[in-house]
Amino acid sequence: MQSQERKIQAPQANLETKAFWDAAAEGKLMIGKCSACGQVHYYPRAICPHCLGDKTELQQASGNGTIYTYSVMRRAPVPYAIAYVTLQEGISMMTNIVDCDLDKIKIGQAVRLVFKPSDGGPPVPMFTPI
Numbered sequence: 001m002q003s004q005e006r007k008i009q010a011p012q013a014n015l016e017t018k019a020f021w022d023a024a025a026e027g028k029l030m031i032g033k034c035s036a037c038g039q040v041h042y043y044p045r046a047i048c049p050h051c052l053g054d055k056t057e058l059q060q061a062s063g064n065g066t067i068y069t070y071s072v073m074r075r076a077p078v079p080y081a082i083a084y085v086t087l088q089e090g091i092s093m094m095t096n097i098v099d100c101d102l103d104k105i106k107i108g109q110a111v112r113l114v115f116k117p118s119d120g121g122p123p124v125p126m127f128t129p130i
């Protein structure tokens, strides 16, 4: 079953996520990096989830990752695959697997970043098998 384009709801940007979505509009996936403890996190936050410090900054992710787990939503009007992708940087993010045969998605599969337009908002980071 080849995936089809579906309407993607526009993400709601707030003060904390505005820089993230501004970067997304330029085709960049940003993750959070803490300069106090050196760890990365996703989604980017003002307060580091590891050490609770406030010395966080945005870092551009490579866009390469692997599928940690996934589920195909077959009852949706347009079926789609929701997944956790582990980024090369070592953190996982919830996302969609797109532009592929939904029946051939596999755990552990290598994927790369693609941005998909949302309905009236910034593009949303998703992944496609390499």
Ligand SMILES: [Zn+2]
Binding pocket: 034, 035, 036, 037, 038, 039, 048, 049, 050, 051, 052, 053
């Ligand atoms: Zn930290």
